[in-house]
Amino acid sequence: MQKAIIMNTLQIDSVLLDEALKMAKQKNIDLSQMVESFIRNFVERSAKPQGKSKITPYVSRLGIDLDLPADFDEREAYRKYLEEKYG
Template sequence: MDKKLTLSLNKTIIESAKNYAKSNNISLSKLIESYLTSLTKDKRSSAEITPLVESLSGVISLEKDFDVKDAYTDYLIEKYK
């Protein structure tokens, strides 16, 4: 069930939000509802590790002093010789 909510916002922000909503073919109410939903949803659900990712963890072992940036730099130097 939808309920009414009254907000007090800066006039410029309101106009910008209306323009954004119109250019994206969405009502301002739906835009705000979507934003508030994204802010308040349970964060743990998005960080769930899938079985595939879990099965891949630990597959690659690197030396403790391995430097990713140096390795990538070496790769680029070899690639563009």
């Protein structure tokens, strides 16, 4: 993987930057990795066709495409699951 060097300066709110630095330290990654990960995730999500149900970041990290229909209702599916389980 090639690394690009950004010649422009990003302007970030100082409070937000402090919080991001704390989180990066807790996760044992540097801020550049955190920002790159966010941008990559944003670009990949933007490139996917719209209309699918939103998938949580955790499930997305699993690398599984659930291919849910556009009209999938999570609450209704959960209600049916509970109904079947506790009937």
